[in-house]
Amino acid sequence: MTYRFQIFKKKQATCENAVNLREFSNISDANRSMIRSFLIGFLLLFSFSSYGQYSIKGKVTDAETGDPIAFANVILTGTTVGITTDFDGSFFIESKVIADSIKVSYLGYVTQSKALSKESTQTINFQLRPTAFELGTFVFEAGENPAFEIIRRASAKRKVFDKRELIAYETKNYTKIELDVDNLSESFMRRKSVQSVTSVLDSIRQLTNDEGEKILPVFFSETVSKFYYRNNPELRKEIIEKTKVTGVGITDGSTTSQITGSVFQEYNFYKNWLRILEKDFISPIADGWKTYYDYDLLDSVLVGQDTCYKLQVYPRREQDLAFTGTIWIKKDDYALKQVDLTIPKAANLNFVERIKIQQELAPTVEGPLLPSKTRVLIKIGQISESTAGLLAKFYTATDSAIINQPKPTAFFNQAVELKPDFSQYPADFWTSTRPELLSEEELAVLQMVDTLKKIPIVRFYSEGLKFFATGYLPIRKVDFGPWTEFGNYNNVEGFRFGFGLRSNYKFSNKWLLEGYGAYGLVDQRWKYKAAVTRILDRKRWTTLQVRTSRELDQVGLEMENLEGNSVFLAASRFGTLRRPFVSTNQRLTFQREFFKGFLLTSGLNVAQFDPLYNFYYREKDTQELRSNFQTTELRAGIRYGRDEVIIINDNVRASLGSNKWPIVELNYAQGIQSLGGQISYTKLNFYLYQRLTMGIFGVGRYELDAGKVWGEVPYPVLKNHLGNETLFYTTAAFNTMNFNEFASDQFISLRYRQSFEGFLLNSIPLIKKLKWRMVGSANVLMGSVRDENIQNVPAFDPFGNSLTSFGRLDPTKPYLELGYGVENVFRFFRVDFFHRMSYLDNPGAKPFHVKVSAQIIL
Known part of the structure; x- marks a missing residue:
């Protein structure tokens, strides 16, 4: 292809031969009459031409x-x-x-x-209708592409125009979100549950004409908000002023309204990497643009009042997480004017058929650009031919920008805040507030969603799906669940059945009552939990909780850390329980967020350990053998996530992760011999987690965990490192370590996981079509146990039976395992190969392991 560079200048009509009126008055009457007739004829002709326009x-x-x-x-x-x-x-x-x-x-x-x-x-x-993008269409001749110099200059000015260079800014935003079910296949339409709403589905035709595809809208929201940004430290906050949410399965809009604003719809092409759906996509003007993109200079055009270079961009490798489409760069200062970019179907993504982003940018008085309008479309394909797809549309309009008037740090304590009257507004509010009127299609969408959510069969399925995802079924002021407590089976309890409930926001926004009861048919024991939480301050999250519980646990599993993951918690109680015990707890806990991301926790915990396996330890003072013990702990902890995004889900906090900075935790526990406590000790634990965006090498994640126990204690109080003898891969354990193989009273571990995305495999002709992705991991552990904590475990119980003991790490020899594998096999499966590099002489140790797992990832 030969490069062409054409500039089309706007022509301006001029009237160089205008009639001089003074000269007109000096000519003869005959000539004057002739000219008058000519002018009249000209005017009539002009009028006729205007009429013909x-x-x-x-x-x-x-x-x-x-x-x-x-x-x-x-x-x-x-x-x-x-x-x-x-x-x-x-x-x-x-x-x-x-x-x-x-x-x-x-x-x-x-x-x-x-x-x-x-x-x-x-x-x-x-x-x-969209058509497939073919990379082979573009062929370049020798010599530098003339578009490269434009991109080079635009990339060099990224800091000049990046909105993150502003000290602060705030904007008024209008955000609109629509979710539709599409790809309504014939097999899907023939389902009994779908046929019951056939009359509604038939009316979908009003949303499209004969050329379009049928869609089934299930959600629509409009939000007016104020968005605030501050640099150094980098903080964001959105205040939802007004919101209107309607959708199938939406019963309470308070939680949903927190994620329908613009804080989750930020797309900044002046960043090297844009995170979309938890995937990182390279910007067309990123530092490494030449590694990922090719460009074609199409034209020089007038956009508004600005002359812009119009460039086509497309990825060098169609499987890369890169964009294809058009960008407009201003000729005078090389700033982005607007973009229209798409992630093609060939990209190494699962289920996502298309991601399309359109954006217009406007300069601020200080120079950096803010998006004035952004539209995003995400099309999720069918998982199978018998299912439907999903279509998500997002639109954000921004105006009323205020520049470099930073709010104090304390203002950003809560990332998303709802105004008290966020869902109350006069009838004509949205008509007067919208930047533009809703289209006929959008008005039909609203009508359709309102109709669908009232149909009993639709409500049944939507509530059922929500029940499965959250674990709870809301019925008025009470939530029933979690469903994982309803039934289970293991070798200790036999069949276990239970029932639980909790109060919700409709009951109170200051009190949270929750509890469950469970019973095992074999062990014939009742298990239970009951808790009362008083929410003292929702803005600076402050709570006081009293709790009592009696439950089965396993040494080394620490089930209290799994309470946020009900599915994994249920799975840990299924099958064969290893070193099980009955844990009885009474707990008092206080929490407060003192400033953005900084949460303090303190409290008192009284616990009883009753083993269900052959366990004894030697009591320190009397040297007697005991099989159970009680501890009383004074606890304190801090958690800091500098840019962690937290939303309030009814009466509990939910973390949506951090963007850039690590999450840090430091926990302290002091065992005291009072209030029923029998052992004196001190425990200190440090934890650090971070997600790393690594460009061409994908995404890395590391967890640093370190701890120390002072005092002579039974080994269940030590750190019992979690092993994995199953066939299934898990990130929570050492995958080549046996169950209860090691315990430590001082340790440090580093667990690292790398997802290479399409690195290398995207370049292999046959493999790239499979969309496989390489993964790797490295886990290392250093630890030790003091002699007194080894000696308090006798070799035999009082009856002469051998006792279960634990392994001891050599403080000079690390435990190391290395792993590599492939994910996205048939879109759902992952296979990992692990090599155990040390402690190969331990009983039951195997040098090589293969682990599999199922996952749904994009």
Whole structure:
């Protein structure tokens, strides 16, 4: 392809031969009459021509999604009269030139033409169908691509225009979200549950015309918010002022409203990597742009008042997590003006057929750019032919920017805040607030969602899905669950059945009552938990909790750390329990968030250890053998996540992870011989977790865990390192270590996992079609046990039976395991190969392990 660089200048008509009125008055009457007749004839001709002018308006949308296609080329066939669609896909053409048809084209879509009538005013809408993007279409000749210098200069100015360079900014945002079920296959439509809503599905035709695809809308929201950003330290906050949420299965909008604002819809192309759906995508103007992208300089065009270079971008390897599409870069300062980019279906993603981002940017008074409009479309494909797909649409409009007036750090304590009257507004509020009116399709979506959520069968399935995902079924002021407590089976309890409930936000926003009861048919023991939590302050999260429980536990598993993961907790109680014991606890806990990300926890815990396996330890003072013991601990801990995003889910906090900085925890426990305690000791534990974006090498994650126990204690009080003798891979354990193989009273461990995404495998011709991804891991542990904690475990119980003991780490010899593998096998499976590098002489140790796991990842 030969590079062409064309600049089209806007022509301005001038009137250089205007009639001089003074000269006109000096000519003869005959000539004057002739000229007057000429002018009158000219005016009549001009009037006739004006009358013959006609106008065409319309909208260009995606046939599969109904989403507007911005910046598409619209031209009258056989003429040079044309225009591009605006951000909302609309166009308006006025012309005196007569044409038979009008044509619309855009990169990544099939070009479409429609016939024109003879009417002076016409409305012509287009629905374009996406077409596959073929990398082989573009071939470059020798010599540097002229687009490279433009990209080079735009990349060099990233810091100049990056909004993160501002000291602070705040904006008023309007956000609109729509979720639709699409790809409604015939097999899906034939289901009994679907046929019961056939009459509703038939009315979907009003959302599309004969050229479009049928969709079933299930969620629609509108949100007006204030967004605040502060640099150094980098903090964000969104205050939801007003929100309207309607959706299938949505019974309480308070939690949903916290994630429908713009804080989760931020797309900054001046960052090297954009995180979308927990995947990192390389920006077209990133530092390493030449490694990932090729470019084609298409034109120089006028966008608003700015002359811009129009460039086509596309990935060098179609499997890379990179964009294809068009970007516009201003000619005078090389700032981004607007983008229209897509992640193609060939990218190494699961289930995601398309991600499309359109964005317009506007300069601030200080120079950096803020997005004025952003539209995002995410299309999730069918998992199987008998299922449907999902379509998510996001739109954000930003205005009223205030620059460099930073709020105090304390203002950002809560990442997302709801105003007390966020769901109350006058009838005409949204009509007067929206940047633009809802389209006919969106009004139909609202009507459809309101209709669907009232249908009993739809409510049944939506509530059932939510029950499975959250574990709880809300019924008025009480939530029943979790369902994982309803039934289980293991070698100690036999069949176990139970029942639980908790109060919800409708009951009170200051009190949380929760509990469950369970019974085992074999051991004939009742297990239970009952807790009362008083929420003292929701803004600076402050709670006081009293709790009592009696439950089965296993040495080394520490089930209290698994309470946030009900599925894994249930799985740990299934099958064969190793070194089980009955744990009885009474606990008092106080929590307070003193400033953004800094949470302090303190309390008192009284616990009783009653083993269900052959266990004895030698009591320190009397040297008697005891099989059970009681501890009383004074506890204190701090947790700090500098940029961790926290939302309030009813009456509990939920973490959505951190963006850049690590999450740090430090916990202290002091065992005292009072209030029933029989052992004196001190425990200190440090934990650090961070997710690392590593560019071409994918994403890394590490966990650093270190601890120490002072005092002579039974080994269940020590750190019993979690092993994994099963066939299944888990990130929570050492995957080549046996159960209860090692215990330590001082230790440090580093666990590292690397997801290489498409690194290397995307370049192998046959393998890249499979979309496999390499993974790797390295786990290392150093630890030791003092002699007194070894000696307090006797070799035999009082009856002469051999006792179960524990392994001892050599403080000079690390435990090391290395792993590698492939994920995304048949889209659902992962296979890991682990090599145990040390302690190979231990009983039962195996040098090589194969682990498998099932996962749903994008």
